[in-house]
Amino acid sequence: QLQLVESGGGLVQPGASLRLSCTASGSTLNPYAVAWFRQFAGKEREREGSCITSKADFIDYADSVKGRFTVSRDHSKNIVYLEMDNLTPEDTATYFCAADLRAGERCPRWARAYDYWGQGTEVTVSS
Numbered sequence: 001q002l003q004l005v006e007s008g009g010g011l012v013q014p015g016a017s018l019r020l021s022c023t024a025s026g027s028t029l030n031p032y033a034v035a036w037f038r039q040f041a042g043k044e045r046e047r048e049g050s051c052i053t054s055k056a057d058f059i060d061y062a063d064s065v066k067g068r069f070t071v072s073r074d075h076s077k078n079i080v081y082l083e084m085d086n087l088t089p090e091d092t093a094t095y096f097c098a099a100d101l102r103a104g105e106r107c108p109r110w111a112r113a114y115d116y117w118g119q120g121t122e123v124t125v126s127s
Helices: none
Strands: 003-007 018-025 033-039 050-052 069-074 079-084 093-100 121-125
Touching: 003 093, 018 033, 018 093, 018 121, 033 069, 050 069, 079 093
Parallel strands: none
Antiparallel strands: 003 018, 018 079, 033 050, 033 093, 069 079, 093 121
16 A cells, blocks of 8 residues: 655755655555645645646646646656755645556545645745
């Protein structure tokens, strides 16, 4: 069964960049669509995320991060990345990755479409 683990979070200053990793085990991640979601402190997980198709031929970004975040994947390493640039304090959150086999080429942006989830990695942006 597919398992996901996020890593790469930490404390950074405004304007900095971070690259988060979503590493899969138990199965190859290759045929899965993968999406990134975030949860702000004291709130529910965002309904809209940023996804990448199984073949990485289409990427759809949440409006809140479009132009600043980049999703990519490395099939040889079984990893999907989230490159975050020009971070602001408003980006402070727990970041989750999720995967779904049925959505492999549809790349849905909605959390309810995904069956497999990691435990999240915390990102804090503060001066």
